[in-house]
Amino acid sequence: MSHGSIQIVGGKAWKIQCFIDNIGGSPATISESTFTFKQLKGPRPAILPFSDDSGGLIGATIKEGGWTWGLYYLQTHDDVINILRLYETALNGGSKMTETDLYFFGYIDYLDNVKIRRRIAFCRQFNIETGRFTAVKDEDHEYSY
Numbered sequence: 001m002s003h004g005s006i007q008i009v010g011g012k013a014w015k016i017q018c019f020i021d022n023i024g025g026s027p028a029t030i031s032e033s034t035f036t037f038k039q040l041k042g043p044r045p046a047i048l049p050f051s052d053d054s055g056g057l058i059g060a061t062i063k064e065g066g067w068t069w070g071l072y073y074l075q076t077h078d079d080v081i082n083i084l085r086l087y088e089t090a091l092n093g094g095s096k097m098t099e100t101d102l103y104f105f106g107y108i109d110y111l112d113n114v115k116i117r118r119r120i121a122f123c124r125q126f127n128i129e130t131g132r133f134t135a136v137k138d139e140d141h142e143y144s145y
Contacts, residue, residue, distance in 0.1 A: 014073070014074040014081060014084075015071050015072065015073050015074065016035070016037055016071070016072040016074070016104055017069060017070075017071055018035070018055070018069060018070055018071075018072070018104070019067055019068075019069045020057070020062065020067060020068050020069065020070065020108060021062075021066075021067045022062040022063065022064055022065065022066050022067065023065075024064060024112065025064055026064050026112055026113035027061055027062065027063050027064060027112075027113055028061070028062050028110040028111065028112055028118075029059070029060070029061045029062075029110060029111045030057045030058055030059065030060045030061075030062070030068075030108055030109070030110045031058065031109050031110060031111055031117065032054070032058065032107075032108075032109040033054045033055055033057045033058060033070070033106065033107065033108045033109065034050045034051060034052065034053060034054060034055075034106040034107055035051065035053050035054070035055040035070065035072040035104070035105075035106040036048070036049065036050050036051040036053070036072075036103075036104070036105050036106055037072060037074060037080055037102065037103070037104045038051075038080060038102070038103060038105075039079070039080055039083055039101050039102050039103075040101055040102075040103050041101055044103070044123070044136070044138065044141065046140050047140075048103075048105050048123065048141060050105070050106060050107070051106075053072055054070075055070030055071060055072055055106075056070055056071060057070045057108065062110075072104070080102060083100075083102065084102070084128075087100055087102075087128045088128065091128055091129060097128065097129075098127050098128060098129040098130070099125060099127060099128075100125065100126045100127070100128050102125070102126040103123055103124065103125055103126065103136075104122075104123075104124045104126065104133050105121075105122060105123040105124065105141065106121070106122060107119055107120065107121040107122070108120050108121075118144065118145060119143075119144065119145055120143070120144040121141060121142065121143050121144070122135070122141070122142060123135070123136045123138065123141035123142055124136065
């Protein structure tokens, strides 16, 4: 995973756009994926509470050195949107807070060129000031095999 930001557009669906790069030496076909955007209070659990949202990536083939992208849509009734609004209000009111307890996480399972199933998992923390995500330093949440 690389790049990512939340596009906050009033009156429209809020969405997270993420880019997936294939840094391997052969094509990769995505067989399963999941994206989740959630508030995680306190220490992050060892096993993250993944959602069922696939980001529309299942079946996509990424050539070696290539990339694709997925979208995760936030619904206006999602609790996390209300939390985002509170953070934005605080930021606009002069808060110096940058890191939040909001995380975008998931995994992508893919088949390599010899049909071996592999997984890459990611967990990104949302920075309210930049509107972008940064990788967490946790081998339980950022890994590949």
